[in-house]
Amino acid sequence: MSADPTRILDAARGGRAMAWVLAIMLFLTVLAAAAGIGTARAAGALASSLEGRATIVVATADPLRRDREAAAALAAVAALPGVARAAPVPRAELARLLGPWLGAEAGNADLPIPALIDVDLADDAAAARVAAAVRRAAPGARIDRHGDALAGVATLLTSLTVVAAAVVALMLAATSAVVLLSARAGLDAHRATIDVMHGLGATDVQVARLFQRRLARDAILGAVIGAFPALAVVALLGAQVGGMGSALLEQVTLGSAGWVAITALPFVFVALAAWVARRAIVTMLGGTL
Template sequence: MSGPLGTARVLDEGRGPRAMTGVMAIMTFLTVLAAALGLATAGTARLLDRQLAGRLTVQVIEGEPVRRDAAAARVLTTLRATPGVVRATPVSQAELARLLQPWLGSDAGSAALPVPALIDVDIADASDATVAKLTARVRSTSPMTRIDRHERWMSPVGGLMRTLTLVALALVAMLATATAAIVILAARGGLETHRVTIEVMHMLGSTNRQLAWLFQRRIALDALLGGIVGAALALGITALVGTQMAAIGSELAGGAMLRPVDWAMLACLPLAFVLLAILAARVTITRALGRMP
Protein backbone atom coordinates (compact mmCIF):
# COMPACT_ATOMS: atom_id res chain seq x y z
CA MET A 1 0.00 0.00 0.00
CA SER A 2 2.98 2.28 0.44
CA GLY A 3 3.89 2.19 -3.25
CA PRO A 4 3.00 5.04 -5.53
CA LEU A 5 0.09 3.18 -7.16
CA GLY A 6 -1.51 2.19 -3.86
CA THR A 7 -1.08 5.65 -2.41
CA ALA A 8 -2.54 7.22 -5.54
CA ARG A 9 -5.68 5.10 -5.19
CA VAL A 10 -6.13 6.18 -1.59
CA LEU A 11 -5.61 9.87 -2.24
CA ASP A 12 -7.29 9.97 -5.61
CA GLU A 13 -10.58 8.42 -4.59
CA GLY A 14 -12.77 10.70 -6.69
CA ARG A 15 -14.64 9.29 -9.66
CA GLY A 16 -15.97 11.37 -12.50
CA PRO A 17 -15.51 15.13 -12.98
CA ARG A 18 -14.36 17.07 -9.95
CA ALA A 19 -15.25 20.62 -9.00
CA MET A 20 -11.66 21.58 -9.77
CA THR A 21 -12.11 20.51 -13.38
CA GLY A 22 -15.19 22.70 -13.78
CA VAL A 23 -13.51 25.68 -12.17
CA MET A 24 -10.46 25.33 -14.41
CA ALA A 25 -12.70 25.03 -17.47
CA ILE A 26 -14.46 28.28 -16.55
CA MET A 27 -11.23 30.12 -15.81
CA THR A 28 -9.57 28.93 -19.02
CA PHE A 29 -12.68 29.82 -21.03
CA LEU A 30 -12.70 33.38 -19.68
CA THR A 31 -8.95 33.76 -20.08
CA VAL A 32 -8.92 32.65 -23.71
CA LEU A 33 -11.81 35.00 -24.53
CA ALA A 34 -10.05 37.91 -22.81
CA ALA A 35 -6.81 37.11 -24.64
CA ALA A 36 -8.68 36.88 -27.96
CA LEU A 37 -10.24 40.29 -27.31
CA GLY A 38 -6.82 41.76 -26.56
CA LEU A 39 -5.25 40.29 -29.69
CA ALA A 40 -8.17 41.45 -31.86
CA THR A 41 -8.06 45.02 -30.56
CA ALA A 42 -4.28 45.08 -30.92
CA GLY A 43 -4.67 44.00 -34.55
CA THR A 44 -7.23 46.74 -35.14
CA ALA A 45 -4.91 49.33 -33.64
CA ARG A 46 -2.06 48.16 -35.88
CA LEU A 47 -4.30 48.40 -38.94
CA LEU A 48 -5.36 51.93 -38.02
CA ASP A 49 -1.74 52.97 -37.54
CA ARG A 50 -0.78 51.57 -40.95
CA GLN A 51 -3.74 53.08 -42.77
CA LEU A 52 -3.79 56.52 -41.18
CA ALA A 53 -0.08 57.29 -40.95
CA GLY A 54 0.71 59.64 -43.81
CA ARG A 55 -2.90 59.98 -44.98
CA LEU A 56 -4.17 63.54 -45.58
CA THR A 57 -7.21 65.16 -47.12
CA VAL A 58 -6.82 68.54 -48.81
CA GLN A 59 -10.01 70.59 -49.02
CA VAL A 60 -10.30 73.44 -51.52
CA ILE A 61 -12.97 75.65 -49.99
CA GLU A 62 -14.38 77.83 -52.73
CA GLY A 63 -18.07 78.61 -53.19
CA GLU A 64 -18.03 79.24 -56.94
CA PRO A 65 -17.63 75.91 -58.81
CA VAL A 66 -15.44 77.21 -61.64
CA ARG A 67 -12.94 78.90 -59.32
CA ARG A 68 -13.05 75.87 -57.03
CA ASP A 69 -12.19 73.45 -59.82
CA ALA A 70 -9.41 75.69 -61.12
CA ALA A 71 -7.91 76.04 -57.64
CA ALA A 72 -8.20 72.29 -57.07
CA ALA A 73 -6.34 71.63 -60.33
CA ARG A 74 -3.50 73.95 -59.29
CA VAL A 75 -3.29 72.36 -55.84
CA LEU A 76 -3.26 68.88 -57.37
CA THR A 77 -0.39 69.85 -59.68
CA THR A 78 1.53 71.29 -56.72
CA LEU A 79 0.98 68.17 -54.64
CA ARG A 80 2.14 65.81 -57.37
CA ALA A 81 5.27 67.91 -57.86
CA THR A 82 6.08 67.97 -54.12
CA PRO A 83 8.85 65.59 -52.97
CA GLY A 84 7.59 63.02 -50.47
CA VAL A 85 4.04 62.91 -51.81
CA VAL A 86 3.39 59.28 -52.74
CA ARG A 87 -0.09 59.74 -54.14
CA ALA A 88 -2.53 62.61 -54.74
CA THR A 89 -5.97 61.65 -56.02
CA PRO A 90 -8.95 64.01 -56.47
CA VAL A 91 -12.33 62.89 -55.16
CA SER A 92 -14.97 63.27 -57.84
CA GLN A 93 -18.00 65.44 -57.22
CA ALA A 94 -20.22 62.44 -57.94
CA GLU A 95 -18.51 60.51 -55.12
CA LEU A 96 -18.92 63.49 -52.78
CA ALA A 97 -22.60 63.72 -53.66
CA ARG A 98 -22.99 60.00 -52.89
CA LEU A 99 -21.30 60.42 -49.51
CA LEU A 100 -23.44 63.46 -48.63
CA GLN A 101 -26.73 62.01 -49.82
CA PRO A 102 -27.66 60.33 -46.48
CA TRP A 103 -27.58 63.79 -44.84
CA LEU A 104 -28.61 66.15 -47.64
CA GLY A 105 -30.86 63.91 -49.71
CA SER A 106 -31.39 64.78 -53.37
CA ASP A 107 -29.79 68.22 -52.85
CA ALA A 108 -26.37 66.59 -52.35
CA GLY A 109 -25.65 66.74 -56.09
CA SER A 110 -26.94 70.27 -56.62
CA ALA A 111 -24.51 72.61 -58.37
CA ALA A 112 -25.69 75.44 -56.12
CA LEU A 113 -24.51 73.60 -53.02
CA PRO A 114 -21.07 74.93 -51.94
CA VAL A 115 -19.27 71.61 -51.66
CA PRO A 116 -15.45 71.82 -51.37
CA ALA A 117 -13.15 69.90 -53.67
CA LEU A 118 -11.32 67.08 -51.95
CA ILE A 119 -7.94 65.53 -52.71
CA ASP A 120 -6.73 62.38 -50.97
CA VAL A 121 -2.99 62.47 -50.31
CA ASP A 122 -0.46 59.88 -49.11
CA ILE A 123 2.93 61.09 -47.91
CA ALA A 124 6.02 59.07 -47.10
CA ASP A 125 6.94 61.04 -43.97
CA ALA A 126 4.06 61.80 -41.59
CA SER A 127 6.05 63.97 -39.18
CA ASP A 128 4.64 67.32 -38.04
CA ALA A 129 7.45 69.21 -39.78
CA THR A 130 6.75 67.55 -43.14
CA VAL A 131 3.02 68.20 -42.86
CA ALA A 132 3.67 71.82 -41.93
CA LYS A 133 5.89 72.31 -45.01
CA LEU A 134 3.31 70.66 -47.24
CA THR A 135 0.56 72.84 -45.78
CA ALA A 136 2.55 76.01 -46.43
CA ARG A 137 3.27 74.98 -50.00
CA VAL A 138 -0.36 74.14 -50.74
CA ARG A 139 -1.64 77.38 -49.25
CA SER A 140 0.85 79.37 -51.27
CA THR A 141 -0.82 77.84 -54.31
CA SER A 142 -4.36 78.50 -53.06
CA PRO A 143 -5.13 80.21 -49.73
CA MET A 144 -8.62 78.69 -49.74
CA THR A 145 -7.39 75.26 -48.63
CA ARG A 146 -7.47 73.20 -45.47
CA ILE A 147 -5.49 70.06 -44.72
CA ASP A 148 -6.92 67.38 -42.42
CA ARG A 149 -4.75 64.60 -41.03
CA HIS A 150 -6.60 61.29 -40.81
CA GLU A 151 -4.35 60.28 -37.95
CA ARG A 152 -5.56 63.25 -35.88
CA TRP A 153 -9.31 62.75 -36.14
CA MET A 154 -9.06 58.95 -35.83
CA SER A 155 -6.64 59.02 -32.90
CA PRO A 156 -9.49 58.58 -30.33
CA VAL A 157 -10.41 55.30 -32.03
CA GLY A 158 -6.81 54.11 -31.93
CA GLY A 159 -6.59 55.17 -28.28
CA LEU A 160 -9.74 53.20 -27.51
CA MET A 161 -8.31 50.09 -29.19
CA ARG A 162 -5.09 50.36 -27.18
CA THR A 163 -7.05 50.86 -23.96
CA LEU A 164 -9.14 47.77 -24.67
CA THR A 165 -5.95 45.82 -25.34
CA LEU A 166 -4.52 46.84 -21.96
CA VAL A 167 -7.81 45.99 -20.23
CA ALA A 168 -7.77 42.54 -21.85
CA LEU A 169 -4.17 41.96 -20.73
CA ALA A 170 -5.10 43.04 -17.21
CA LEU A 171 -8.02 40.58 -17.25
CA VAL A 172 -5.71 37.76 -18.33
CA ALA A 173 -3.30 38.59 -15.51
CA MET A 174 -6.14 38.78 -12.95
CA LEU A 175 -7.61 35.48 -14.11
CA ALA A 176 -4.19 33.81 -13.91
CA THR A 177 -3.77 35.13 -10.36
CA ALA A 178 -7.25 33.92 -9.41
CA THR A 179 -6.49 30.52 -10.92
CA ALA A 180 -3.32 30.20 -8.86
CA ALA A 181 -5.28 31.14 -5.73
CA ILE A 182 -7.93 28.51 -6.52
CA VAL A 183 -5.26 25.85 -7.00
CA ILE A 184 -3.66 26.80 -3.69
CA LEU A 185 -7.00 26.54 -1.89
CA ALA A 186 -7.75 23.21 -3.57
CA ALA A 187 -4.34 21.84 -2.61
CA ARG A 188 -4.74 22.91 0.99
CA GLY A 189 -8.24 21.46 1.09
CA GLY A 190 -6.98 18.16 -0.29
CA LEU A 191 -4.25 18.00 2.30
CA GLU A 192 -6.70 18.64 5.12
CA THR A 193 -9.12 16.05 3.75
CA HIS A 194 -6.42 13.38 3.56
CA ARG A 195 -4.43 14.43 6.65
CA VAL A 196 -5.01 11.08 8.43
CA THR A 197 -4.19 9.14 5.27
CA ILE A 198 -0.99 11.15 4.80
CA GLU A 199 0.07 10.39 8.38
CA VAL A 200 -0.52 6.69 7.77
CA MET A 201 1.45 6.87 4.52
CA HIS A 202 4.31 8.54 6.38
CA MET A 203 4.35 5.68 8.89
CA LEU A 204 4.37 3.18 6.01
CA GLY A 205 7.42 4.83 4.50
CA SER A 206 6.04 7.26 1.91
CA THR A 207 8.13 10.41 1.58
CA ASN A 208 6.93 13.98 1.28
CA ARG A 209 8.25 14.02 -2.27
CA GLN A 210 6.10 11.03 -3.23
CA LEU A 211 3.00 12.49 -1.62
CA ALA A 212 3.57 15.91 -3.18
CA TRP A 213 3.93 14.32 -6.62
CA LEU A 214 0.63 12.44 -6.19
CA PHE A 215 -1.30 15.57 -5.18
CA GLN A 216 0.41 17.49 -7.94
CA ARG A 217 -0.54 14.82 -10.47
CA ARG A 218 -4.18 14.94 -9.38
CA ILE A 219 -4.39 18.71 -9.71
CA ALA A 220 -2.52 18.66 -13.03
CA LEU A 221 -4.97 16.15 -14.53
CA ASP A 222 -7.94 18.21 -13.35
CA ALA A 223 -6.37 21.39 -14.71
CA LEU A 224 -5.53 19.75 -18.04
CA LEU A 225 -9.04 18.39 -18.56
CA GLY A 226 -10.68 21.65 -17.54
CA GLY A 227 -8.25 23.65 -19.64
CA ILE A 228 -8.95 21.60 -22.77
CA VAL A 229 -12.72 21.90 -22.35
CA GLY A 230 -12.65 25.63 -21.57
CA ALA A 231 -10.19 26.46 -24.34
CA ALA A 232 -12.14 24.42 -26.91
CA LEU A 233 -15.34 26.32 -26.12
CA ALA A 234 -13.59 29.70 -26.15
CA LEU A 235 -11.75 29.00 -29.41
CA GLY A 236 -14.99 27.84 -31.01
CA ILE A 237 -16.77 31.04 -30.02
CA THR A 238 -13.81 33.12 -31.20
CA ALA A 239 -13.81 31.38 -34.58
CA LEU A 240 -17.57 31.91 -34.91
CA VAL A 241 -17.30 35.63 -34.16
CA GLY A 242 -14.35 35.90 -36.56
CA THR A 243 -16.38 34.30 -39.34
CA GLN A 244 -19.23 36.75 -38.76
CA MET A 245 -16.83 39.70 -38.76
CA ALA A 246 -15.25 38.51 -42.01
CA ALA A 247 -18.72 38.40 -43.57
CA ILE A 248 -19.19 42.10 -42.81
CA GLY A 249 -16.54 42.98 -45.36
CA SER A 250 -15.35 46.02 -43.44
CA GLU A 251 -11.65 46.82 -43.67
CA LEU A 252 -11.60 47.87 -40.02
CA ALA A 253 -13.33 44.64 -38.97
CA GLY A 254 -10.74 42.77 -41.03
CA GLY A 255 -8.03 44.25 -38.83
CA ALA A 256 -9.58 42.48 -35.83
CA MET A 257 -9.17 39.07 -37.48
CA LEU A 258 -6.68 36.92 -35.61
CA ARG A 259 -3.42 35.96 -37.32
CA PRO A 260 -2.01 32.41 -37.23
CA VAL A 261 0.44 33.48 -34.53
CA ASP A 262 -2.50 34.78 -32.47
CA TRP A 263 -4.30 31.44 -32.75
CA ALA A 264 -1.09 29.68 -31.70
CA MET A 265 -0.84 31.89 -28.62
CA LEU A 266 -4.45 31.18 -27.67
CA ALA A 267 -3.93 27.46 -28.13
CA CYS A 268 -0.94 27.59 -25.75
CA LEU A 269 -2.96 29.18 -22.94
CA PRO A 270 -4.35 25.86 -21.58
CA LEU A 271 -0.80 24.50 -21.33
CA ALA A 272 0.28 27.68 -19.54
CA PHE A 273 -2.60 27.23 -17.10
CA VAL A 274 -1.63 23.63 -16.42
CA LEU A 275 1.97 24.66 -15.73
CA LEU A 276 0.71 27.45 -13.46
CA ALA A 277 -1.49 24.96 -11.58
CA ILE A 278 1.40 22.50 -11.20
CA LEU A 279 3.74 25.18 -9.90
CA ALA A 280 1.19 26.58 -7.44
CA ALA A 281 0.27 23.09 -6.23
CA ARG A 282 3.88 21.99 -5.83
CA VAL A 283 4.89 25.03 -3.79
CA THR A 284 1.79 24.82 -1.58
CA ILE A 285 1.92 21.08 -0.98
CA THR A 286 5.66 20.97 -0.37
CA ARG A 287 5.45 23.71 2.23
CA ALA A 288 2.40 22.19 3.92
CA LEU A 289 3.91 18.69 4.08
CA GLY A 290 7.12 20.13 5.47
CA ARG A 291 5.20 21.62 8.39
CA MET A 292 3.40 18.37 9.19
CA PRO A 293 4.79 16.36 12.11
Protein backbone atom coordinates in the same frame (compact mmCIF):
# COMPACT_ATOMS: atom_id res chain seq x y z
CA MET B 1 1.31 2.65 -4.37
CA SER B 2 2.31 0.65 -7.39
CA ALA B 3 -0.90 0.56 -9.45
CA ASP B 4 -2.33 4.06 -9.31
CA PRO B 5 -1.04 6.07 -6.35
CA THR B 6 -3.39 9.00 -7.04
CA ARG B 7 -6.34 6.82 -5.95
CA ILE B 8 -5.10 7.21 -2.40
CA LEU B 9 -6.04 10.88 -2.61
CA ASP B 10 -9.33 10.39 -4.44
CA ALA B 11 -11.52 9.82 -1.41
CA ALA B 12 -12.48 13.48 -1.13
CA ARG B 13 -14.35 14.21 -4.33
CA GLY B 14 -15.01 17.80 -3.31
CA GLY B 15 -11.79 18.73 -5.05
CA ARG B 16 -13.44 18.04 -8.40
CA ALA B 17 -15.22 21.39 -8.04
CA MET B 18 -11.89 22.94 -9.02
CA ALA B 19 -12.33 21.52 -12.52
CA TRP B 20 -15.55 23.46 -13.02
CA VAL B 21 -14.09 26.63 -11.54
CA LEU B 22 -11.09 26.37 -13.87
CA ALA B 23 -13.39 25.67 -16.81
CA ILE B 24 -15.26 28.93 -16.23
CA MET B 25 -12.04 30.86 -15.69
CA LEU B 26 -10.46 29.40 -18.81
CA PHE B 27 -13.58 30.20 -20.84
CA LEU B 28 -13.42 33.85 -19.80
CA THR B 29 -9.64 33.99 -20.25
CA VAL B 30 -9.81 32.70 -23.82
CA LEU B 31 -12.47 35.29 -24.66
CA ALA B 32 -10.42 38.08 -23.07
CA ALA B 33 -7.25 36.97 -24.84
CA ALA B 34 -9.05 36.79 -28.19
CA ALA B 35 -10.48 40.26 -27.66
CA GLY B 36 -7.08 41.65 -26.74
CA ILE B 37 -5.34 40.08 -29.74
CA GLY B 38 -8.10 41.22 -32.09
CA THR B 39 -8.07 44.83 -30.89
CA ALA B 40 -4.26 44.91 -30.93
CA ARG B 41 -4.25 43.75 -34.55
CA ALA B 42 -6.95 46.28 -35.41
CA ALA B 43 -4.98 49.10 -33.78
CA GLY B 44 -1.86 48.10 -35.69
CA ALA B 45 -3.71 47.84 -38.99
CA LEU B 46 -5.39 51.20 -38.40
CA ALA B 47 -2.10 52.89 -37.62
CA SER B 48 -0.44 51.32 -40.65
CA SER B 49 -3.24 52.31 -43.03
CA LEU B 50 -3.46 55.90 -41.79
CA GLU B 51 0.24 56.60 -41.33
CA GLY B 52 1.34 59.33 -43.70
CA ARG B 53 -2.14 59.79 -45.18
CA ALA B 54 -3.76 63.22 -45.49
CA THR B 55 -6.52 64.91 -47.45
CA ILE B 56 -6.60 68.47 -48.71
CA VAL B 57 -10.15 69.81 -48.56
CA VAL B 58 -11.20 72.80 -50.66
CA ALA B 59 -14.75 73.66 -49.57
CA THR B 60 -15.21 77.07 -51.21
CA ALA B 61 -18.82 77.61 -52.30
CA ASP B 62 -17.92 79.22 -55.65
CA PRO B 63 -17.31 76.29 -58.04
CA LEU B 64 -14.87 78.23 -60.22
CA ARG B 65 -12.84 79.40 -57.27
CA ARG B 66 -13.01 75.90 -55.77
CA ASP B 67 -11.61 74.30 -58.91
CA ARG B 68 -8.94 76.98 -59.21
CA GLU B 69 -7.78 76.61 -55.60
CA ALA B 70 -7.84 72.81 -55.87
CA ALA B 71 -5.65 72.93 -58.97
CA ALA B 72 -3.29 75.40 -57.28
CA ALA B 73 -3.05 73.27 -54.13
CA LEU B 74 -2.38 70.13 -56.17
CA ALA B 75 0.36 71.84 -58.15
CA ALA B 76 1.91 73.27 -54.98
CA VAL B 77 2.19 69.99 -53.09
CA ALA B 78 2.86 67.53 -55.92
CA ALA B 79 6.49 68.61 -56.33
CA LEU B 80 7.31 68.93 -52.62
CA PRO B 81 9.97 66.62 -51.15
CA GLY B 82 8.45 63.96 -48.94
CA VAL B 83 5.20 63.79 -50.91
CA ALA B 84 4.95 60.30 -52.37
CA ARG B 85 1.63 60.86 -54.09
CA ALA B 86 -0.88 63.66 -54.57
CA ALA B 87 -4.03 62.94 -56.56
CA PRO B 88 -7.48 64.55 -56.73
CA VAL B 89 -10.45 62.43 -55.73
CA PRO B 90 -12.79 62.13 -58.74
CA ARG B 91 -16.18 63.73 -58.31
CA ALA B 92 -17.82 60.43 -59.31
CA GLU B 93 -16.10 58.74 -56.36
CA LEU B 94 -17.34 61.46 -54.01
CA ALA B 95 -20.87 61.05 -55.38
CA ARG B 96 -20.65 57.31 -54.78
CA LEU B 97 -19.58 57.86 -51.19
CA LEU B 98 -22.41 60.34 -50.60
CA GLY B 99 -24.98 58.12 -52.34
CA PRO B 100 -26.22 56.33 -49.18
CA TRP B 101 -27.16 59.71 -47.66
CA LEU B 102 -28.16 61.86 -50.66
CA GLY B 103 -29.46 59.22 -53.02
CA ALA B 104 -29.72 60.27 -56.68
CA GLU B 105 -28.94 63.89 -55.74
CA ALA B 106 -25.36 62.89 -55.00
CA GLY B 107 -24.67 62.89 -58.76
CA ASN B 108 -26.18 66.35 -59.33
CA ALA B 109 -23.57 68.55 -61.01
CA ASP B 110 -24.89 71.60 -59.16
CA LEU B 111 -24.37 69.99 -55.75
CA PRO B 112 -21.55 71.93 -53.97
CA ILE B 113 -19.29 68.99 -53.15
CA PRO B 114 -15.86 69.99 -51.75
CA ALA B 115 -12.81 69.19 -53.86
CA LEU B 116 -10.57 66.59 -52.20
CA ILE B 117 -6.91 65.77 -52.84
CA ASP B 118 -5.40 62.62 -51.36
CA VAL B 119 -1.78 62.98 -50.27
CA ASP B 120 0.69 60.32 -49.12
CA LEU B 121 3.38 61.78 -46.87
CA ALA B 122 6.79 60.38 -46.00
CA ASP B 123 7.14 61.99 -42.55
CA ASP B 124 5.91 64.73 -40.22
CA ALA B 125 8.27 67.26 -41.79
CA ALA B 126 6.58 66.65 -45.13
CA ALA B 127 3.21 67.28 -43.47
CA ALA B 128 4.40 70.67 -42.25
CA ARG B 129 5.67 71.59 -45.73
CA VAL B 130 2.39 70.52 -47.32
CA ALA B 131 0.37 72.56 -44.82
CA ALA B 132 2.46 75.67 -45.52
CA ALA B 133 2.22 75.20 -49.30
CA VAL B 134 -1.56 74.74 -49.14
CA ARG B 135 -1.96 77.93 -47.08
CA ARG B 136 -0.04 79.89 -49.69
CA ALA B 137 -1.67 78.38 -52.80
CA ALA B 138 -5.25 78.01 -51.56
CA PRO B 139 -6.09 80.11 -48.48
CA GLY B 140 -9.60 78.62 -48.36
CA ALA B 141 -8.36 75.04 -48.16
CA ARG B 142 -7.46 72.93 -45.15
CA ILE B 143 -5.46 69.73 -44.68
CA ASP B 144 -6.79 66.83 -42.61
CA ARG B 145 -4.39 64.14 -41.44
CA HIS B 146 -6.17 60.81 -41.24
CA GLY B 147 -4.25 59.74 -38.17
CA ASP B 148 -5.36 62.83 -36.25
CA ALA B 149 -8.99 62.32 -37.26
CA LEU B 150 -9.07 58.76 -35.88
CA ALA B 151 -6.66 59.24 -32.99
CA GLY B 152 -9.51 58.66 -30.53
CA VAL B 153 -10.36 55.32 -32.14
CA ALA B 154 -6.72 54.23 -32.00
CA THR B 155 -6.52 55.23 -28.32
CA LEU B 156 -9.70 53.28 -27.57
CA LEU B 157 -8.38 50.16 -29.28
CA THR B 158 -5.11 50.42 -27.37
CA SER B 159 -6.99 50.84 -24.09
CA LEU B 160 -9.14 47.79 -24.82
CA THR B 161 -5.99 45.79 -25.55
CA VAL B 162 -4.45 46.80 -22.22
CA VAL B 163 -7.66 45.95 -20.35
CA ALA B 164 -7.85 42.53 -22.05
CA ALA B 165 -4.22 41.81 -21.15
CA ALA B 166 -4.90 42.81 -17.55
CA VAL B 167 -7.92 40.49 -17.42
CA VAL B 168 -5.83 37.58 -18.73
CA ALA B 169 -3.13 38.27 -16.12
CA LEU B 170 -5.72 38.48 -13.33
CA MET B 171 -7.35 35.23 -14.44
CA LEU B 172 -3.99 33.46 -14.41
CA ALA B 173 -3.36 34.81 -10.91
CA ALA B 174 -6.83 33.68 -9.83
CA THR B 175 -6.14 30.25 -11.29
CA SER B 176 -3.02 29.98 -9.14
CA ALA B 177 -5.06 30.98 -6.09
CA VAL B 178 -7.76 28.38 -6.81
CA VAL B 179 -5.17 25.63 -7.21
CA LEU B 180 -3.41 26.76 -4.03
CA LEU B 181 -6.66 26.62 -2.04
CA SER B 182 -7.53 23.23 -3.52
CA ALA B 183 -4.09 21.89 -2.64
CA ARG B 184 -4.38 23.19 0.91
CA ALA B 185 -7.84 21.64 1.28
CA GLY B 186 -6.57 18.31 -0.07
CA LEU B 187 -3.62 18.37 2.28
CA ASP B 188 -5.89 18.96 5.28
CA ALA B 189 -8.36 16.27 4.15
CA HIS B 190 -5.63 13.64 3.72
CA ARG B 191 -3.44 14.53 6.70
CA ALA B 192 -3.77 11.09 8.26
CA THR B 193 -3.01 9.34 4.96
CA ILE B 194 0.05 11.53 4.42
CA ASP B 195 1.32 10.72 7.93
CA VAL B 196 1.05 7.01 7.13
CA MET B 197 2.88 7.55 3.83
CA HIS B 198 5.64 9.41 5.64
CA GLY B 199 5.84 6.55 8.14
CA LEU B 200 6.35 4.15 5.24
CA GLY B 201 9.25 6.23 3.95
CA ALA B 202 7.58 8.51 1.38
CA THR B 203 9.27 11.86 0.92
CA ASP B 204 7.62 15.26 0.61
CA VAL B 205 8.45 15.33 -3.09
CA GLN B 206 6.75 11.96 -3.63
CA VAL B 207 3.63 13.06 -1.77
CA ALA B 208 3.61 16.35 -3.68
CA ARG B 209 3.84 14.42 -6.93
CA LEU B 210 0.65 12.52 -6.02
CA PHE B 211 -1.22 15.76 -5.37
CA GLN B 212 0.22 17.26 -8.51
CA ARG B 213 -1.10 14.39 -10.63
CA ARG B 214 -4.58 14.56 -9.12
CA LEU B 215 -4.84 18.33 -9.45
CA ALA B 216 -3.42 18.15 -12.96
CA ARG B 217 -6.16 15.69 -13.91
CA ASP B 218 -8.76 18.10 -12.54
CA ALA B 219 -7.12 20.93 -14.46
CA ILE B 220 -7.14 18.89 -17.68
CA LEU B 221 -10.84 18.19 -17.19
CA GLY B 222 -11.51 21.89 -16.62
CA ALA B 223 -9.44 22.81 -19.68
CA VAL B 224 -11.42 20.43 -21.87
CA ILE B 225 -14.75 21.69 -20.53
CA GLY B 226 -13.85 25.36 -20.88
CA ALA B 227 -11.67 25.45 -23.98
CA PHE B 228 -13.96 24.01 -26.64
CA PRO B 229 -16.95 26.31 -25.96
CA ALA B 230 -14.63 29.32 -25.75
CA LEU B 231 -12.94 28.54 -29.07
CA ALA B 232 -16.34 27.96 -30.67
CA VAL B 233 -17.59 31.34 -29.44
CA VAL B 234 -14.44 33.08 -30.74
CA ALA B 235 -14.83 31.43 -34.14
CA LEU B 236 -18.52 32.39 -34.30
CA LEU B 237 -17.88 36.01 -33.36
CA GLY B 238 -15.02 36.18 -35.86
CA ALA B 239 -17.29 34.97 -38.65
CA GLN B 240 -19.95 37.53 -37.72
CA VAL B 241 -17.44 40.40 -37.60
CA GLY B 242 -15.96 39.38 -40.95
CA GLY B 243 -19.39 39.46 -42.58
CA MET B 244 -20.36 42.95 -41.43
CA GLY B 245 -18.58 44.72 -44.29
CA SER B 246 -16.88 47.25 -42.00
CA ALA B 247 -13.30 48.06 -42.99
CA LEU B 248 -12.34 48.70 -39.36
CA LEU B 249 -14.15 45.73 -37.81
CA GLU B 250 -12.69 43.39 -40.43
CA GLN B 251 -9.28 44.14 -38.90
CA VAL B 252 -10.43 42.72 -35.54
CA THR B 253 -9.14 39.25 -36.37
CA LEU B 254 -6.82 36.83 -34.61
CA GLY B 255 -4.64 35.75 -37.49
CA SER B 256 -2.72 32.49 -37.40
CA ALA B 257 -0.48 33.59 -34.52
CA GLY B 258 -3.50 34.68 -32.48
CA TRP B 259 -5.22 31.35 -32.94
CA VAL B 260 -2.05 29.56 -31.86
CA ALA B 261 -1.91 31.75 -28.75
CA ILE B 262 -5.48 31.16 -27.59
CA THR B 263 -5.27 27.46 -28.45
CA ALA B 264 -2.19 27.22 -26.23
CA LEU B 265 -4.00 28.79 -23.25
CA PRO B 266 -5.56 25.50 -22.03
CA PHE B 267 -2.11 23.91 -21.98
CA VAL B 268 -0.77 26.92 -20.09
CA PHE B 269 -3.58 26.52 -17.54
CA VAL B 270 -2.81 22.85 -16.99
CA ALA B 271 0.94 23.46 -16.69
CA LEU B 272 0.35 26.36 -14.30
CA ALA B 273 -2.00 24.28 -12.14
CA ALA B 274 0.48 21.38 -11.94
CA TRP B 275 3.41 23.66 -11.07
CA VAL B 276 1.51 25.63 -8.43
CA ALA B 277 0.16 22.43 -6.87
CA ARG B 278 3.63 20.90 -6.61
CA ARG B 279 5.24 24.02 -5.15
CA ALA B 280 2.38 24.62 -2.72
CA ILE B 281 2.31 21.04 -1.37
CA VAL B 282 6.09 20.83 -0.98
CA THR B 283 6.11 24.17 0.84
CA MET B 284 3.21 23.26 3.16
CA LEU B 285 4.58 19.83 3.93
CA GLY B 286 7.96 21.31 4.72
CA GLY B 287 6.35 23.81 7.06
CA THR B 288 4.47 21.15 9.05
CA LEU B 289 7.22 18.61 9.62
